[in-house]
Amino acid sequence: MSLSGLLITLVIGAIAGWLGGLIMKGSGFGLLGNIIVGIVGAVIGGALFGMLGISTSGMLGSIITATAGAVILLFIAGLIRRA
Template identity: 40%
Template sequence: MEGVGWIAAIIIGGFAGWLAGKLMEARYGIVLNIVLGIVGSVVATAILAQFHIEVAAGRLSYFVTGFLGACLLIFIARLVRR
């Protein structure tokens, strides 16, 4: 979460999680959307780091990684539920 403040991380993460929920047709509440966006960003950044891909600091890159990470977390949650 370097490069953005805590309030910006919550807002951007919430929006990324909400958008991922809409795209993946997940029915989660606003709080879980925020968590998915923030945790998704951390997860996606860690996965990209394993492939030696660095994510630029800033709000747009935080949003993109949050969105991709949230989609990944929703996908994994669906696999576990089955």
């Protein structure tokens, strides 16, 4: 992965993690937390969208996919935390 690819991945992860945090909790998790949640969310969202036959392209599609995965990740984490 090139340096520019890594930077784009980190930016998308940060945006998706921040959006996921806003949707599920009402605030973000700090820069590092947002990046981690966003990147893990991208993996979850990509797998889920792939199983559903939904394809996205471009940076906006990547942000949507990663945000959807981040919301799912935070929802599951909230269920586990309450149990």
